[in-house]
Amino acid sequence: MDLIPQAFSDAVLLAGxxxxxxxxxxxxxxVIRIINFAQGEMIMLGAYGAFWLFTLFGIxxxxxxxxxxxxxxxxxxxxxxxxxVKVLDAPxxxxxxxxxxxxxxxxxxxxxxxxxNARSTQPTYATSSFLIGDVLVVHGRLVAFLVAVVMVxxxxxxxxxxxxxxxxxxxxxxxxxxxxxxxxxxxxxxxxFGVSCALSVATGVVVSFILTITPFMGFPMLxxxxxxxxxxxxxxxxxxxxxxxxxxxxxxxASYYVPEGSGWAEGIAFILIIGILILSPRGIRGQAxxxx
Amino acid sequence: xxxRIVSWSIWALGFALALLIPLFGNPxxxxxxxRICSLVVLAVSWNVMASAGLISLGHSAFFGLGAYAxxxxxxxxxxxxxxTLLVAIGAGAVLGSALALITGRLRGIYFAITTLAVSxxxxxxxxxxxxxxxxxxxxxxxxxxFPGVTAINLGMGVAAVxxxxxxxxxxxxxxHYAFRAMRANEHASQMLGIYPLKYRVAITAIxxxxxxxAGGVEVWHGGYLDPAxxxxxxxxxxxxxxxxxxxxxxxxxxxxxxxxxxxxGDATRIGLGHIQGAxxxxxxxxxxxxxxxxxxxxxxxxxxVFRRRxxxxxxxxxxxxxxxxxxx
Numbered sequence: 001m002d003l004i005p006q007a008f009s010d011a012v013l014l015a016g017x018x019x020x021x022x023x024x025x026x027x028x029x030x031v032i033r034i035i036n037f038a039q040g041e042m043i044m045l046g047a048y049g050a051f052w053l054f055t056l057f058g059i060x061x062x063x064x065x066x067x068x069x070x071x072x073x074x075x076x077x078x079x080x081x082x083x084x085v086k087v088l089d090a091p092x093x094x095x096x097x098x099x100x101x102x103x104x105x106x107x108x109x110x111x112x113x114x115x116x117n118a119r120s121t122q123p124t125y126a127t128s129s130f131l132i133g134d135v136l137v138v139h140g141r142l143v144a145f146l147v148a149v150v151m152v153x154x155x156x157x158x159x160x161x162x163x164x165x166x167x168x169x170x171x172x173x174x175x176x177x178x179x180x181x182x183x184x185x186x187x188x189x190x191x192x193f194g195v196s197c198a199l200s201v202a203t204g205v206v207v208s209f210i211l212t213i214t215p216f217m218g219f220p221m222l223x224x225x226x227x228x229x230x231x232x233x234x235x236x237x238x239x240x241x242x243x244x245x246x247x248x249x250x251x252x253x254a255s256y257y258v259p260e261g262s263g264w265a266e267g268i269a270f271i272l273i274i275g276i277l278i279l280s281p282r283g284i285r286g287q288a289x290x291x292x
Numbered sequence: 293x294x295x296r297i298v299s300w301s302i303w304a305l306g307f308a309l310a311l312l313i314p315l316f317g318n319p320x321x322x323x324x325x326x327r328i329c330s331l332v333v334l335a336v337s338w339n340v341m342a343s344a345g346l347i348s349l350g351h352s353a354f355f356g357l358g359a360y361a362x363x364x365x366x367x368x369x370x371x372x373x374x375x376t377l378l379v380a381i382g383a384g385a386v387l388g389s390a391l392a393l394i395t396g397r398l399r400g401i402y403f404a405i406t407t408l409a410v411s412x413x414x415x416x417x418x419x420x421x422x423x424x425x426x427x428x429x430x431x432x433x434x435x436x437x438f439p440g441v442t443a444i445n446l447g448m449g450v451a452a453v454x455x456x457x458x459x460x461x462x463x464x465x466x467x468h469y470a471f472r473a474m475r476a477n478e479h480a481s482q483m484l485g486i487y488p489l490k491y492r493v494a495i496t497a498i499x500x501x502x503x504x505x506a507g508g509v510e511v512w513h514g515g516y517l518d519p520a521x522x523x524x525x526x527x528x529x530x531x532x533x534x535x536x537x538x539x540x541x542x543x544x545x546x547x548x549x550x551x552x553x554x555x556x557g558d559a560t561r562i563g564l565g566h567i568q569g570a571x572x573x574x575x576x577x578x579x580x581x582x583x584x585x586x587x588x589x590x591x592x593x594x595x596x597v598f599r600r601r602x603x604x605x606x607x608x609x610x611x612x613x614x615x616x617x618x619x620x
Contacts, residue, residue, distance in 0.1 A: 083580065087583065087584075092401050092404075093342065093540075096401065097579055098580060098584070100349070100579065101583065102576070102580055104529065104576030105573055105579075107572075108573035108576060112568065115568065223408065226405055227409070274409050274413070277395065277398055
């Protein structure tokens, strides 16, 4: 049996998920210029939210998705107003350590509340599948892909056509000029931090029926998201999509064709990070983001 | 002048304790001293790097590499204790300078991300090469000659004292000013005639070899190593919490911080031990609180107390503070 169509379809579905996973980080970095090291924990919280709503009340993850996205936005807003706003003009080291510490605290609150046991959400479509020719498609992964596409398209539409979206892009491009045009930069920061957290929570809801849920799931996903964002260029949504496609294809084909590939595939993100930072720190489509 | 004598005698007392407790202490004191000394090495090493504006989010990369270098030379080549430590130091220096050369002009957040990626990448490599490293199952130390527990404990004490002396030497040398200028603004430091790459390679090599040394001694102490243990995120976290808690960019800060971190960790384990994850939750909160409310750490708090005693000291502290705040 020829494996290429199967690997191709797996990679495309994974690329959709990876785009959703990284786009929140990309938005946050592009606008606020802070890498939120607690972003992975937002994914984890989204997954637990979906798990508990499903287990306790039987609410399908797709129905709880809008609810949890709003909750994620609110949480992001609170974290920004309570913590991040205080280090906006501080040295990088303070920003990195603050978000890192927040992530650590959230992760261990999750361990205390819900133990370290692995769990998973099992709606009927999570494991059922269908065949197109020789290609096996798992319903759950297809659903995840579609949710990701809808959310990313919605984000792009918001950035392109809504007034606040345009203001957000203006702030990302030139903070000083945006201030002079009468844009409330602090409000836009809070807004984009909230949206960025909401997107990560949505990622968590979607992966809740694909991966096992543990309090530790966020950090590896954060590292992958960073790899994608760096690959695509910091602060470019189109670049993020390209980065996600590259990572998804590299990982999928490595696990199909390299001996013991699924183990090595975990390392591809790190190789990409190091490679891109050496060869071209601006990524494929990034704008010039020079930091001191 | 009086304060200088006090601070010298505190340092001398600390060194004496680090070297004498492994020889004469009771088992509990020896254990605590060992862990404090290990963290002192890591924290001072992290702080040395941070003083040059290089934020490491992957100190476990050096620690783990040193640990693997030590266990592999001991098991495969039958090398004695001191030789495996030399190999560990060499491996850390090579990784550190390679990191500096590779990352070249990357600064700040990009450098931090690269260190994170290197650490995770090394972990994947260690898992995927089971023939050499024992893979995820791990490997036991099977040394031909075991130097004895006291020698290993003393080794960590010597490492901690040596690390402090190296950091002191750097802080007394004129290179110290170059590192400070690089931390404040690398472009501007180039204008002053500093060639950043040279200093960058030197500082990452020193810092990397120190952290690797800690890893090397730890593996002789524990006798077992697996990738999750070697490249544990916990090591990265504690080696940055200690300098922040104690006082960034200072000599005594990381040491004070290391002592406080170990005691805090033990206290939460005793007080809240039945709650899994409580100690790291406390560390996370310490990190957040320190960044927001105590940016000068314990040392800054202490010098605030001294500042009330003498006016000249106060002007120095506020100058140092304004210099730090002015950084872009």
